Amino acid sequence: MDEPRRTVLVIEDELPIRRFLRAALGAQQLHVVEAANGADGLALAASAAPDVILLDLGLPDIDGLEVLARLREWSTVPVIVLSARGQEADKVRGLDAGADDYLGKPFGVPELAARIRVALRHGDREAAPASVYANAGLRIDLHSRAVTRDGVPLHLSPRQYRVLAVLARHAGRVVTHAQLLREVWGEASDASPDYVRIAIHELRHRLEPDPVRPRWLRTEPGVGYRLIDDAGG
Amino acid sequence: MDEPRRTVLVIEDELPIRRFLRAALGAQQLHVVEAANGADGLALAASAAPDVILLDLGLPDIDGLEVLARLREWSTVPVIVLSARGQEADKVRGLDAGADDYLGKPFGVPELAARIRVALRHGDREAAPASVYANAGLRIDLHSRAVTRDGVPLHLSPRQYRVLAVLARHAGRVVTHAQLLREVWGEASDASPDYVRIAIHELRHRLEPDPVRPRWLRTEPGVGYRLIDDAGG
DNA sequence: AGCCGCCGTTAAGGTTCCGTAAACACGGGC
C-alpha cells in the first residue's frame, strides 16, 4: 500500500518528449527524474539512484551507446533504450551494449509502462545485498526484516523497525536527529524531534538487556544516536 | 572458450517454426529443447532446467498465459514470449503475467538472439529459488501444488493456494500487502487490502493447529505477512 | 546560584490496523 515510490531516470534531449514521459510515468505512480544530455544523465544515475533508466540514443553530447557503456562500468540498474532508430542492427547493438530492453519510437505508453514493470521486477530480485547487521548477539536482517537477540526474534512496531533500520544502515556512525526524522518520518513532515527520543526509548526497552546502560543504542549528546559496531567504528 | 552450453526451451506447437528456431539457435551455440504443447513445456521446464524459455502463446492444449502463470508459481527462469498477436494489449498482458520480454511475429533472428543474451544475463544474476518449502511439519510443493501438514494433504482454494505460494517463495521474509495484491490479484487490480486479510484468515484456519496463535503465518503489523522459516530467516 | 536546553521517562487520547463474522453474487456439479 505505502510501498516506496520507484524512481525512473529519463535521459532524453527533446523537451516535448520529456514532458510527455513525465506526464505518462507520473500517472503510473512513478517518480520521474530528467536529464537532457548524457553527462547529466550519468551524474543523475549515480546521485538519484533510479530504479530504472529510460535512455534515448540521440543525445547532443555523448552517443547513447557510450552513455550505456560508461554506466555499465559501475551499475547494473535496468536500462530501457528508447530510439527512433528501430532497425534490427541498432537493437542488437543496444542490447549487447548492456541494455535490458529496446523500444523503437513511436511506442505506446501502456507497453512502456509494462516493460518498466518488468525492469523493476528484475531490479528487485537483484538488489538483495547481504545487508545484515550482527554484533554481540544482536542481529538485524534488513532483507527479511527480522531482528533477533541471541537467536530470539524480537517484535518491533513499524516505526521502531524503521528507526532501527536507518541506524543499522549507518552502523558505527552517528545519525543525526534531523536525518532520522527525514528518513523515517519523511521529507515533508513537521514531526518534532520528540518522536525520535520516544522511539529510541521504546527500542532500548525492547532490545537492550539493561535499558539504562545501552549496549547498542548509544546516545551522542547534542548530535543524534549511534548503533555500536565493534568491528568498524 | 569452453563456457557451459546454455539450454533454451522452445514451447511452440508448429513444427516448421520449431525447426526454424532449432536451426537458428543451434547456430548461436545454444542447446535447444522442444515442447509441442503447454503440458510438455511445463514438464520440461522442470526436468531440463533451461536457462531461458521461448513461449508461443497459441498452444493447442493450455493457453499460453496460463502456462506462464503456472510456471511462475515455482520458477523465475527468464521467459520470452513469441506471439503472432502483436497488439499492445497482448504485450501488456504477457509482460504483466510474468514474461521478461515479448516479441511479435515475425521477428528477426539477430534480434531474438540478442534478447536471449539479455535474458541469459538476467538469469545469471539470480539464484534458483527452492521449489519446495518444508518447515516443522508443513510442506508446500510448488511443483505439484501440494500442501501437506504432518503428511496429511490439505485442500486449499485456488486463491488461498496462490497467496500461500507467494509467501512460500519468499519464505522467511516479509511480503507486503501491496506485493501480495500484485502477485495474486494482478498488476492492474483495484483489489483492496481487505482481501489479503481474509485470505490469510482462511489459510490460518485450514493449516494452523491453533489459528489464534499462528505458527507459520505470522503477521507483521503495518507491513504484511511472513511465512516462518526456522532455517534461513 | 539560577536559568536553560537536552534527554529520559511516563501517561493519556485518538487513530489506524487486524481479526472475525456475515451477507451476497457467481459458477460448477449433481
Place this chain on the structure above:
DNA sequence: GCCCGTGTTTACGGAACCTTAACGGCGGCT
C-alpha cells in the same frame, strides 16, 4: 433447478500503535 464451494464486499470490536503533552534530572552557560 438446486446445492455447495468460492470469491467479494461490508461492518464492527478490540488491540496495537502513533502522537501529544507533561515532568524531572543532568549539565553547561551566564
